[in-house]
Amino acid sequence: MAHARISMYMPPDIDPTKAAIAYGCRALPKLNEELRSETLLTRQKALVALCDLMHDPEYVYEAINIGCLESLKALMKDNDNLVRIKTTEVLHIMATHNVGRTGFLEHGVIQALSLLLNDHQTVCRENLHQAYKHLAELPEGARGIVSSGLIPSLVWKLRSEEEDIQEIILDTLAPCLQEDATEALSSKAVPYFKEKLLSENPKIRSKAARALIAISIPLEGKNQVWQYDVIPVLVDLLTDADDEVQANAAGALMHAVVTTEGKYAALDANAISPLMELLCSTPTTKVCLNVTKALTMLAEAPEGRKLLQSHVPTFRLLQMHKNEAIQRAAQIAIKVIEWKP
Template identity: 40%
Template sequence: MAGVQTDPTRAPVAFGERALPRLARELRDPEPLTRRRALASLCDLVHDPERAYQAVSQGCMEQLKDLLQDSDLSVRTQTSELLHLLASHSVGRQALLSGGLLPPLSSLLDEPCASCRRSVHRALSRLALLPAGAEAMLPLVPRLLLKLSEEEEEEEEEERQEQEVQKEEEVRVLLLSTLARCVRRDARPALACGGVAALGRQLAHRSALVRREAAAAMMAISVPVEGKQQVCEEAVLPVLVALLSDGDAEVQANAAGTIMNTAVITRGKLQCLELDVLPLLLGLVSEEQEEGEEEEEEKRKRRRAVVVYSLRALASLAEAPAARRLLLQHLPLLRKRSGEEGEEGGEEEEEVRRAARTAVRVVTWTP
């Protein structure tokens, strides 16, 4: 009979309930190879939500906290990968946050190992899905913005192979998504350290995913008045206006949302009108699903967001007399979108109709 084949990179896993306690003991072994093999086996196990819950409930998190500061780079790397996998489960995110693992995990952002840094960014991005997680990461925002600038400099300095470029783009997307969630909680830390300028440089990136996340973060940072002012000061609006013609609907929606926010202040209105944004916004409002075209729900949601944000931007811009005069010529389009002409859509179109009605009220307002 042929011998049983075993994987030398993984620790043998005991049966049933004995599996995790045995691996937990091996995590404390003085030999780095034993610790690495135990971590590799745990990575395989915690894809299962039940195993992830057992790992958390049986005290593995405290050991992982120590392993993040292990003297062996491979151990630190595998520990960050394990935490990334645990953070894919709600129980893992809660445990990561309550167990005080954020400080030692974030200390690995400067690790020389690219795969380690990537796992850290994945874990942080998933942790930011929790409102409490995004709140806890607010002190990290200046550092994350600095890492974003460093990634940009490295890309400009060196020629990379396609695989390396894809990995770097993944890290940039993770960074931006984490920043966007943190900024939605509180934009002040990002505004205080040049967040608008840093995000603005990402808006013209070749990757649609990077543009999408950068525009989402820009939309979030433009909510407070200071954010709107910085969007005007940093000359971001010309790039955002160009993104209204982007091939990615989510990029368009986030760009329209930022313009919507910025057009609330007078300076934002004037800059938008100087950039001749009205025809572009009207074009987005007039786009409709072609007859017989079937779209996935996610695509329909993105299309609705583009239209809603464009209508709200038009409502803000219509407060300027010059914009109102032009929009009066397009009242039939706005009234059609508002449902005044008797064209009723489904329940999901109600948000579009409300935004269109507001735009009609502002455009037709007389003193």
């Protein structure tokens, strides 16, 4: 005979910290209403539930359409630490989806997030920088960050933020500087990046060198890299134990030595020797391509061309490389090295 027994345990799918989600099409509208509640616990639970839903891009699309972004923008000013943390976490998750990034641009989320750049909660700041990083992956997003005037603030944060957040900021800056490096150059970003090249963290060294690649695309960037004596530091990084650091250092050198001053600064730092060592050490495709192009730039100077004459056989071997870009780069290098006035 069956007996009715009541378990002492909670059902496994009930989370007391999360708001109950309404059925079907009422789920997000109900949560949006709860986000605007005057009751702190209601707002907190709604945010926890929203974090779970925002992993699905269809829910992100619906949330934007019913005005959730406006509710979240208001919650960024909330006095409660947990509310601000979970709000930025929701936005971070939304920013991982294309539809979320587009929504940010249409609803002014970039400026709203910037109000939390100095928030005393580290997790809150980390979430907002993650959101900016994902946003910058879109060219429109990078342009949006630049046009919002945030580049100087992000550059200054490189000195005061924790190491993990510095990495995220550098990831954000690189694509933004490819769009427009003007504000970064006027904010003295180059010496900040130089300082990060000396970090003990290989990820920060790598990302700083990547940011230098972007900032040295315009002529003023090339000039500042030379003026702030960054070139000798980049030459030292060619012997770094990390492949990505080597690749990005070679890439930054490739841009910096386009100018005459840059060429001679690199030659004075004996750049050719470590560059050739990299080229002969079976490097990755990225390292090989950047090194070949950097050497080609140095070969444009008579002194560089003279030093590279004996290395022409190495470049001839690269002409048989499986990568077509490296083949073309090697051909150009040989032409420049063998050119006679």
